[in-house]
Amino acid sequence: MAILVTGGAGYIGSHTCVQLLAEGHEIVVVDNLVNSKETAVKYIKGISGKDFNFYRGDLKNMDLVEEIFDKEKIDSVIHFAGYKAVGESVENPVMYYENNLITTINIINAMKKRNIRNFIFSSSATVYGNPATLPIREDAHLIAANPYGHTKLMIEQILKDLYASDHKWNITILRYFNPIGGHPTGLLADNPKGIPNNLMPYIIQVYQGKLKQVHVFGDDYPTIDGTGVRDYIHVIDLADGHAAALSKMKEPGVHIFNLGTGTGYSVLQLIKAFEKTNKCKIPYIIAPRRAGDIALCYADPSKAEIELGWKAKKTLEEMCKVVFI
Numbered sequence: 001m002a003i004l005v006t007g008g009a010g011y012i013g014s015h016t017c018v019q020l021l022a023e024g025h026e027i028v029v030v031d032n033l034v035n036s037k038e039t040a041v042k043y044i045k046g047i048s049g050k051d052f053n054f055y056r057g058d059l060k061n062m063d064l065v066e067e068i069f070d071k072e073k074i075d076s077v078i079h080f081a082g083y084k085a086v087g088e089s090v091e092n093p094v095m096y097y098e099n100n101l102i103t104t105i106n107i108i109n110a111m112k113k114r115n116i117r118n119f120i121f122s123s124s125a126t127v128y129g130n131p132a133t134l135p136i137r138e139d140a141h142l143i144a145a146n147p148y149g150h151t152k153l154m155i156e157q158i159l160k161d162l163y164a165s166d167h168k169w170n171i172t173i174l175r176y177f178n179p180i181g182g183h184p185t186g187l188l189a190d191n192p193k194g195i196p197n198n199l200m201p202y203i204i205q206v207y208q209g210k211l212k213q214v215h216v217f218g219d220d221y222p223t224i225d226g227t228g229v230r231d232y233i234h235v236i237d238l239a240d241g242h243a244a245a246l247s248k249m250k251e252p253g254v255h256i257f258n259l260g261t262g263t264g265y266s267v268l269q270l271i272k273a274f275e276k277t278n279k280c281k282i283p284y285i286i287a288p289r290r291a292g293d294i295a296l297c298y299a300d301p302s303k304a305e306i307e308l309g310w311k312a313k314k315t316l317e318e319m320c321k322v323v324f325i
């Protein structure tokens with residue numbers, strides 16, 4: 001039996017595929033490559049030395065979803081596919097609702113039809129909005145500040161309602177904090193199409209000379225140096241978290257876990273760590289605060305440690321290390 005990995009050519013999905021294959025799982029990958037390249041599929045196969053079926057196509061297309069479930073022997077789904085840029089979601093909300101919700105609903109319907117009930121969903125720390133207390137626990141108040149966040153909250157609600165309607169579902173919601181870093185081979189990385197939205201790929205493009213300088217949005221937050229603090233987690237630790245969640249998928253329910261390190265670093269601390277690790281200078285300018293940004297966000301990851309036996313292991317230096325091939 002195989003795990004269907006949607007969005008498996010993307011940043012987190014590709015690293016998770018490598019992890020799953022290393023643990024002996026069979027996988028099937030589907031991706032429309034809207035924010036990734038087919039070479040990622042080749043690299044996953046090269047790194048792991050294993051083969052799997054890849055479907056290039058859009059999960060909004062129910063015919064494709066049915067075809068995959070008909071052809072493959074799938075018993076679990078890890079659903080990464082979706083749009084993820086906050087700013088873009090504000091500019092084009094309907095596109096976000098359409099893509100993130102319809103892909104999820106199509107997959108759930110195909111699973112229901114075949115009595116497949118193991119589902120892992122990529123949620124985000126964005127569902128906590130501006131948290132009232134830190135570190136953030138899974139039972140914190142949920143509120144979305146933008147259309148992207150709303151899609152995550154809506155999907156979480158759909159999954160909770162689904163379980164309420166049928167207690168055989170085994171649903172895990174993983175709320176990621178800020179994944180950074182890449183595969184040590186240099187073959188897999190956060191390499192978005194267009195100008196990056198996230199800080200680390202932006203820093204890397206400045207390092208590569210593709211962009212002139214990093215824009216640090218706000219230096220007057222109530223933090224250690226005035227810049228925003230986030231919980232950065234190595235993508236390989238995150239991939240590990242999926243493998244741990246999968247191996248614990250025994251009891252039906254909706255299981256929710258934060259995947260973070262529990263430690264926050266400011267934007268300037270991250271830039272300095274990057275400079276030190278890669279022996280370079282990253283020019284930056286201070287820009288006005290961005291609407292919707294918050295001062296501090298870091299996880300209480302203890303639930304995942306207790307229940308999944310998972311803990312992030314990689315250091316900030318490992319997260320910052322750039323490998324080029």
Ligand SMILES: NC(=O)c1ccc[n+]([C@@H]2O[C@H](COP(=O)([O-])OP(=O)(O)OC[C@H]3O[C@@H](n4cnc5c(N)ncnc54)[C@H](O)[C@@H]3O)[C@@H](O)[C@H]2O)c1
Nearest residue numbers: 007010011012032033034035036058059081082084122124
């Ligand atoms: N990277 C982050 O900072 C972060 C943080 C929290 C949550 N997440 C969530 O994790 C998931 C994976 O994120 P990522 O960083 O790997 O993003 P990514 O863009 O690298 O990967 C998503 C993949 O899904 C594919 N995709 C999008 N729409 C599709 C569709 N309709 N049909 C088929 N494929 C489609 C894209 O081509 C891409 O390869 C997303 O759901 C994202 O919202 C990401």
